Each structure stands twice: as structure tokens, then as C-alpha cells.
Amino acid sequence: GxxxxxxxxxxxxxxVGVIIGKGGETIKYLQLQSGAKIQVTRDADADPNSLTRTVELTGTSEQISRAEQLINDALQEAEVGGSGVVTARKYVGVQAGSEQLILKVPNNRVGMIIGKGGETIKSMQAKSGARIQIIPLHLPPGDTSTERNVHIDGTKEQVESAKQLVNEVISENRVRNQPVSGGYPQQSYRPPQAPTSWGPPGPPPMLQPGFGYTQPGTYPGPPSQYNLSQPPYAGYP
Incomplete structure (x- = not known):
């Protein structure tokens, strides 16, 4: 196949142990990352006098060169003593103009990123198009680091997309009932707004002229029967 x-x-x-890893995890991971099939000659089949062991890589030429690069990286890390500090090397198979981002992830979140049988990291790589690697995959004995580096390689967009996916995975599986940092979420305070029915500031309408009140000076003169120039009660003696 x-x-x-x-x-x-x-x-x-x-x-050989470095490449195979605990319970075969490293070799599984290397195969997942490269896409190539990696077979290490078993102890029983190896030449007992040989100082080296044959590893067979199967796949497309690109997958094989990537697997070879990953194996060399793993061996180099072991040489350095597995301090977990890996310089940002440019990997084979990454487009020119690529970027590399290193995220620090707590050890207890690494399993979430990898997922069961590597499913999560595989799907995040497929979705983003970026290359996601956890370095070191396994902390060497005696290493008390609480964080692992997640290396993301790809174009700027791919790296950004992968970063969001990794952060989502980490936060999605966050331990429940963990206090939210900074105490309670702040209620956003909005100043009370004036009801819109209020008119513009200014004198109340009743004081403004022309609101249906009769203007001064338009009253008709007093009716003639009240004309005081006539003698009162003229009809009486």
C-alpha cells in the first residue's frame, strides 16, 4: 500500500531505541510526520557484529527525504543530550518563504495535541497545511521541564491557521472548574443612556411663541354694552 x-x-x-521510542511511539510519530513507512531491522535479524542497524524507508521520494531528515534530527537531539532545545532548522519539504513559529505548551497538554494514535496532530496539519512538530516528543529521564516546544512550519497563513488550531485544542480540553485567571469576568459597564423621547435641550415648548396661543394684542375690544361712558342703569329714574 x-x-x-x-x-x-x-x-x-x-x-535504535531513540528512533523507536517508548512503546514504539517515536517511530509512529516519525512515520506520521513524514508520511513514509519506517522499518527498523529487528534485533533478531540484525548482524550482531555490525555497529549500525539498517532502517528501511518506503514512500515517495519527498516522504523518504523528510523521514531521513526527521530521523537525523532525532539522532542529533539524542547526541545533544536531549535538552529539548532545538535550533530552528529549516526542514526539507517546506516551501521557500516559509516561517517557523515555536509555541510553548505545558507537558500535560501535549497528549491533546497529538491525539489518539496521532489523529489530532494529523488533522491539524491537514487543515492548516503547516507542519506541526512537538520537540522533544518525549522528555529525557531527569528532565524536569514543564513545557514542550511545538514547532509550526509553513507559510505565514498556514502557521497562523495551525497556531489557532493548536490553541483551540488546548483550550477545548481545559480542565473543568479551573478558575478563570483574573477572578470574575468583568461586567462591561455601560453608562445609562438618555431615553430617546427627550427633545433637544432648550425651553419647554409652552414658552415658545407660536404654539397655538393667541398672540397678545389680538383680543377684540370690550363689547359695546359694557361701554362705561354710558350712564349706568339708564332706564331708572
Whole structure:
């Protein structure tokens, strides 16, 4: 089921464990990252006098070169003593103009990013198009680091997309009932707004002229029967 070619590389006998990893996790991860099938010659089949062990890589030429690069990286890390500090190397198979981002992730979140059998990290890589690696995948004995580096390679957009996916995975599975940092969420305070029915500031309408009140000076003169120039009660003697 693996189309393409195969290539054999030799690794030092003492480093076979580095490539296979605890319970085969590292070799699984290397296969997942590269897309190639990686087979290490079993102890029973290896030449007991040889100082190296043959590793067979099967896949497309790009997958094989990526697998070889990953194996070399893993061996180099082991050489350095697995301090977990890996310089930002440019990997084979990453487009030109690529960027690399390193996220710090707490150890207890690493499993969430990888997912069962590597499913989560695989789907995040597929969705974003970026390459996501956890370095070191396993902390060496005696290393008390509380964080692991997640390396994301790709174009600017791919890296940004992968970063969001990783953050979502970490926050989605956050332990419940964990206090929210900074205490209670702040209620956003809005000043009370004036009801819109209020008119513009100014004198109340009743004081403004022309609101239906009769203007001064338009009253008719007094009716003639009240004309005081006539003698009162003229009809009486």
C-alpha cells in the first residue's frame, strides 16, 4: 500500500531505541510526520557484529527525504543530550518563504495535541497545511521541564491557521472548574443612556411663541354694552 520507492539508511546500534521510542511511539510519530513507512531491522535479524542497524524507508521520494531528515534530527537531539532545545532548522519539504513559529505548551497538554494514535496532530496539519512538530516528543529521564516546544512550519497563513488550531485544542480540553485567571469576568459597564423621547435641550415648548396661543394684542375690544361712558342703569329714574 506504499507507492514509490524505498531507501535504506544506517543508524548507530545504540540509537535504535531513540528512533523507536517508548512503546514504539517515536517511530509512529516519525512515520506520521513524514508520511513514509519506517522499518527498523529487528534485533533478531540484525548482524550482531555490525555497529549500525539498517532502517528501511518506503514512500515517495519527498516522504523518504523528510523521514531521513526527521530521523537525523532525532539522532542529533539524542547526541545533544536531549535538552529539548532545538535550533530552528529549516526542514526539507517546506516551501521557500516559509516561517517557523515555536509555541510553548505545558507537558500535560501535549497528549491533546497529538491525539489518539496521532489523529489530532494529523488533522491539524491537514487543515492548516503547516507542519506541526512537538520537540522533544518525549522528555529525557531527569528532565524536569514543564513545557514542550511545538514547532509550526509553513507559510505565514498556514502557521497562523495551525497556531489557532493548536490553541483551540488546548483550550477545548481545559480542565473543568479551573478558575478563570483574573477572578470574575468583568461586567462591561455601560453608562445609562438618555431615553430617546427627550427633545433637544432648550425651553419647554409652552414658552415658545407660536404654539397655538393667541398672540397678545389680538383680543377684540370690550363689547359695546359694557361701554362705561354710558350712564349706568339708564332706564331708572
Amino acid at each position: 506504499y507507492p514509490g520507492t524505498s531507501k535504506r539508511i544506517e543508524i548507530p546500534n545504540g540509537k
